[in-house]
Amino acid sequence: MLKLFKIAVRNLLRYKRRTLLTSSLIAIGVMFVLVFVAASGSFKYIMIGQITDSMLGHLQVHKRGYVASIDSLPLTLNLSAKAVEKLKKTIEDSPEIEAYSPRIKFGGMFSNFIETTNIRVNGVYPENELATVPLFLSRIKQGEKSIKEGEILIPELLANGLKIKVGDTVVVIATNRDGSVNGKQFVVGGIIESVTGPGGRDGYMHIKDAMEVLRMEEMEISEVAIRLKDFDKLNAVSNRLDKMMSKELNKQGKPIFDVRTWEKLSPFYNVARMIDVMTLFIKLMLMAIVLVSIMNVMIMAVFERIREIGTISAIGTMPKKILSLFLIEGFSLGVFGAVVGNILAIVIVFLINLVKITFNFGRQSGLVLSPSLNIDDILLISAIVIIVSVAAALQPAFKASRMEPVEALRHV
Amino acid sequence: MSLVIAENLTKVYGMGEIEVEALKSVSFRIEPASFISFIGPSGSGKTTLLNLIGCLDKPTSGILKVADVNTSDLTRKKAAAFRGNNLGFIFQDFNLIPVLTVYENVEYPLLIVQNIPAEERKNRVISLLKTVGMIDQKNKYPNQISGGQKQRVAVARALVTNPRLVLADEPTANLDSKTAFMVIDIMRQMKEEFGVTFIFSTHDPKIVSEVEAVYTLQDGMLVGKSQEEGGRHA
Numbered sequence: 152m153l154k155l156f157k158i159a160v161r162n163l164l165r166y167k168r169r170t171l172l173t174s175s176l177i178a179i180g181v182m183f184v185l186v187f188v189a190a191s192g193s194f195k196y197i198m199i200g201q202i203t204d205s206m207l208g209h210l211q212v213h214k215r216g217y218v219a220s221i222d223s224l225p226l227t228l229n230l231s232a233k234a235v236e237k238l239k240k241t242i243e244d245s246p247e248i249e250a251y252s253p254r255i256k257f258g259g260m261f262s263n264f265i266e267t268t269n270i271r272v273n274g275v276y277p278e279n280e281l282a283t284v285p286l287f288l289s290r291i292k293q294g295e296k297s298i299k300e301g302e303i304l305i306p307e308l309l310a311n312g313l314k315i316k317v318g319d320t321v322v323v324i325a326t327n328r329d330g331s332v333n334g335k336q337f338v339v340g341g342i343i344e345s346v347t348g349p350g351g352r353d354g355y356m357h358i359k360d361a362m363e364v365l366r367m368e369e370m371e372i373s374e375v376a377i378r379l380k381d382f383d384k385l386n387a388v389s390n391r392l393d394k395m396m397s398k399e400l401n402k403q404g405k406p407i408f409d410v411r412t413w414e415k416l417s418p419f420y421n422v423a424r425m426i427d428v429m430t431l432f433i434k435l436m437l438m439a440i441v442l443v444s445i446m447n448v449m450i451m452a453v454f455e456r457i458r459e460i461g462t463i464s465a466i467g468t469m470p471k472k473i474l475s476l477f478l479i480e481g482f483s484l485g486v487f488g489a490v491v492g493n494i495l496a497i498v499i500v501f502l503i504n505l506v507k508i509t510f511n512f513g514r515q516s517g518l519v520l521s522p523s524l525n526i527d528d529i530l531l532i533s534a535i536v537i538i539v540s541v542a543a544a545l546q547p548a549f550k551a552s553r554m555e556p557v558e559a560l561r562h563v
Numbered sequence: 564m565s566l567v568i569a570e571n572l573t574k575v576y577g578m579g580e581i582e583v584e585a586l587k588s589v590s591f592r593i594e595p596a597s598f599i600s601f602i603g604p605s606g607s608g609k610t611t612l613l614n615l616i617g618c619l620d621k622p623t624s625g626i627l628k629v630a631d632v633n634t635s636d637l638t639r640k641k642a643a644a645f646r647g648n649n650l651g652f653i654f655q656d657f658n659l660i661p662v663l664t665v666y667e668n669v670e671y672p673l674l675i676v677q678n679i680p681a682e683e684r685k686n687r688v689i690s691l692l693k694t695v696g697m698i699d700q701k702n703k704y705p706n707q708i709s710g711g712q713k714q715r716v717a718v719a720r721a722l723v724t725n726p727r728l729v730l731a732d733e734p735t736a737n738l739d740s741k742t743a744f745m746v747i748d749i750m751r752q753m754k755e756e757f758g759v760t761f762i763f764s765t766h767d768p769k770i771v772s773e774v775e776a777v778y779t780l781q782d783g784m785l786v787g788k789s790q791e792e793g794g795r796h797a
Contacts, residue, residue, distance in 0.1 A: 154674050161662035462658040465619055466720070467647020467676040470639060557619040560654070 155472065159479035162452065169451070173444045174488040177536060180437045181492025182499065184532055187433050189500050189522035191426045194510070197518055198419055205286035205346055206353075207413045208252065208376030210389055212238060212396065215409040217373065218416070224258045224271060226328040229371035234399070234407055238375060241395055247388045249380045250282035255361040256353070256373035259325030261305070263313050270309065271353045272323065274361020283378045293317050294341025302340030304355040310342045317341060323356075327365045335364050385412055434532070438539050441488070445481050445543035452480065453547040460551050461559025474552035481544020482537060489533040500524050564631070566728060566760050567593040567616055572625035574611050574783075585611040587783040588625070593762065595727070598754050600763040600770055603780035609764035610732055612780065616762065617650055617730045618642040630727050647676035651721030651759075653731035653750075657713040659705040659720075665712075666692065666701040669719045677724055691719040694756075695749050711742030715749060722753055728760045729753075735767045747773050 163170045203209050213221075217228040230238065235253060242251050254273050261270035277298040281287055288296045291304065294317040298304060303323065305315060315321065317339050324334035337356065345352045362370060379388055389412045396408035414420040453460070460473060500522050508520040574586040586608045593599060601609045614620040615627055618634045619642075627634050630649050637645055646652075659668045669688045673679040679687070692698040695715040700708055708716070714734060721729050731750070735743035747770060750761055763770050771777055779787040 158660075158662060165662055458656075458658065459660060462652075462654070463660070463671075463675075464643065465617065465646065465652050466672050467643050467645075467650075467724075469643050469676075472675060555620075557614050560619070560658075 152475075155476055155479055156483070159476055159483055162456075162476075163480055163483060166452075169448060170484065173448045174484055174491065176444050177441050177485065177488025177540075178491035178495060180440045181489055181532055181536055182495040184433050184437045185493065185496035185524060185528060186499050186503075186522070188430055188528050188532070189496070189524050190503070190520060191430060192528075193520050193522040195423050195426050197521075199413070199423065201286065201346065201518075202417050202419055203378075203382075203413050204284055205290055206284055207416060208283050209379045209382060209385055209413055210377040210392070211411055211413075211416060212375045212377065212392075213373070213409045213411070215406055218409060218411065224256045224373065226257060226365065226371070226373075229255070229328075229373050230375075230407075231371060232369040235370065235372045235375075237399055238396070238408065241392070242375070242377065245388070245392065247379055247381065247384055248377055250279065250378045252276065252279040252283035252376045253358070253370075253372045254280075254374050254376065255358055255365065255367075255371070257325050257361065257365060259323050259364070261309065261313075261354070262322050262324070263315055263319060264322070266313050268309065268313065270305070270323065272303070272325075272361065272364075273353050273355050274358040274364075275355060276358050280355075280376075283376050285378075290344040290346065291341045292344050294339070296341070298355055298357055299340055300357040300359055301338060302356070303337035303360075304341045304343045305339055306345050306352045306354055307342055308345055308352060309354070310339075315339055315342075323364055325364050327367070328371075329366075331366065333364055333366050335360065434535065437532070438535060441485065441536050441539045442543045445484055445540045446546065448484065449477060449481055449544045449547035453477065453551045456551075457554065457559045457562040460554050461556045461562065464554065464556035465560060470552040473554075474548045477548030477551050478541055478544050481540045481548070485537040485540025488540075489536040492536070493529055493533065496529075497524060564595075565592040565628075566595045566597070566630060567591075567762075568626070568628040569616075570626040572612075572615065572627055573623050574608075574615060574620070575623040585783050586615070586622075589780075589783075589785045590625075591778060591785060591788070593760065595760055596754060596758040597760045597762075597776065598751060598774050599761070599776040599778065600765055600774040601778045601780055602765060602771060604766075606782075607780040608783040609780055611783075613730050613732050613762065613764045616728070617652060618646050647672065647724065649727050651724065651726040651729040653714070653717050653721050653729060653734045655733035655736045657705070657710070657717045657737075659713055659716055661705050664702050664704055665697055665708065665716050668705070668716055669723050672720060672724045687723055688719075691723050694752070695719045709742075711738050711745065714738060714742070714746050718746065718749055718753070722757070722759065725757070726759060728762065731761060731763045731765075733765055733767070734763065735765070735770060740769065743767065743769050 214228050214230045220228060242248050252275055254275050256273055258269060258271050261268055275298065292307060319339045320336055321339055322334050322336050324332060326332050379385060389410055393410040396410055397406045399407045401407050464473065503522050509517050510520060570590045572586055572589040576583045576585055601612060603609050615622050616629060618637060621635055632645060660671065663671060666688060669691060670684060673684045673687065692701055695718055697712060697715050700712060705713055735746060738746060751773065753759055754761055777789045778785055
């Protein structure tokens with residue numbers, strides 16, 4: 152086999168320019184795919200990180216039916232105190248969960264005593280919220296980076312529209328689940344940056360203040376955001392949690408809880424899917440490039456070496472060895488192209504990281520593109536290229552192995 | 564026991580609607596350790612006959628036995644194995660593999676066809692390269708040596724597997740007289756030393772004067788056999 156490799160490599164070197172051109176084409180294709188995968192992956196993970204770490208969390212648990220009506224933030228679909236206790240116990244017994252944050256979400260009126268508008272508010276425990284969405288603090292653009300009782304953090308757009316500054320007094324008025332209206336004065340503790348996605352333009356206050364505004368005697372929770380220790384275990388943890396929580400039934404015998412990953416809550420998931428689809432198409436294009444170029448080279452190689460094939464066949468070379476010889480040539484071209492392409496991609500990714508390319512996403516600016524190549528992508532792309540190279544060489548190699556020696560020797 | 568037995572050997576080629584009878588009921592026997600030649604004008608069927616004996620093609624009808632094997636019954640794979648173990652080929656255009664050195668060209672059938680162990684392979688290749696006078700050129704590639712040297716390498720390659728029969732199609736056609744005689748001498752020496760049978764197809768009177776027997780083909784028929792009584796060296 153080693154000898155066949157030696158002969159195959161020498162055959163490739165016989166037509167240096169053609170071999171160089173073909174392997175360069177494959178190498179450039181591999182390089183582009185890997186750089187695209189690295190850059191788009193970086194973009195995707197920055198975006199996912201922004202969304203999950205600044206507001207959504209990795210997972211959320213609601214009362215079943217709440218998500219369908221989430222636009223109206225229905226207080227009647229909050230989780231009862233009893234249900235929340237059960238949920239807390241399950242979460243605290245799950246070693247994969249790093250932190251969780253119960254939230255009371257409600258819609259109300261917001262006034263600076265001159266103008267009034269509507270507002271959506273999250274009542275949270277500051278420690279839990281910051282542990283669950285660690286980028287939240289970085290969204291506070293003005294004011295102290297904390298959520299204190301008696302204070303409210305208001306979204307940037309609202310602050311600009313109503314010309315509100317940190318330290319101003321405002322009032323929040325809301326209707327509770329019984330239909331009675333209540334209001335409470337707050338000091339503006341900070342102004343937070345809006346982010347793309349659901350809840351990205353909500354105000355924040357301490358959960359005790361939210362209970363007071365809504366006149367809750369027992370804490371009723373709209374949602375519980377959860378942060379995992381390992382984001383890669385998202386689906387596994389989600390499924391396990393869903394399975395455990397689905398045992399909790401209401402009086403009608405239906406499950407109380409609804410466990411959803413960020414993917415089912417954020418429209419950015421479709422953008423992430425689009426990036427995945429684009430990556431798939433880029434990979435398909437690479438496969439086509441490799442297939443066409445290798446097949447072209449191997450067809451030429453067989454055509455040019457018909458007499459040689461006739462000779463080795465006449466002196467007793469078995470058809471399967473002739474087949475192997477040409478397959479090894481295709482394989483070698485693929486391996487060479489893949490190795491060079493990988494090296495080029497590593498260099499380019501290194502350079503991109505060195506240059507620090509920044510981009511904007513929604514209202515967020517100055518995000519740094521940090522592409523990284525992981526070994527799985529390198530191995531997958533290399534495997535695709537090598538397998539397609541061998542597959543492309545298969546037809547010409549088969550033709551060579553099936554050639555009648557007497558006809559091949561007669562070929563001029 | 565004859566090495567080659569041909570009885571009523573016929574080969575018909577179909578060329579569209581026209582059929583061409585390249586060999587017509589040819590019968591002959593060739594004994595082991597013979598040095599014989601088939602002669603005849605172009606289109607007389609010499610190459611066709613050599614292709615049949617060399618298991619590169621199959622007869623349309625008749626019986627052809629080589630080394631006691633009915634070659635008509637051989638499948639593709641078996642024919643390849645039979646060629647690799649029993650036959651050697653020398654071509655008019657030398658047909659050396661251009662990417663292999665002289666040494667590697669001779670080694671090729673032992674390595675790829677017969678899977679001979681490295682030590683024995685080396686001994687056989689070196690010994691034959693010495694015999695054909697090419698040991699000094701062993702690291703050169705075919706494009707770095709002359710036509711005569713190429714044919715000497717081709718002779719070594721044909722003999723390295725210890726074949727019972729070597730088929731040589733116009734082996735001297737591309738060589739000058741001096742080189743041609745040198746190559747013929749080497750082949751005769753091999754025949755004497757190893758008892759290998761050589762069958763030539765040729766127009767070349769230099770070969771005809773060297774062989775032990777000459778079979779004449781004309782229009783696909785065997786029209787004569789002349790015994791040369793061992794040729795020039797007899």
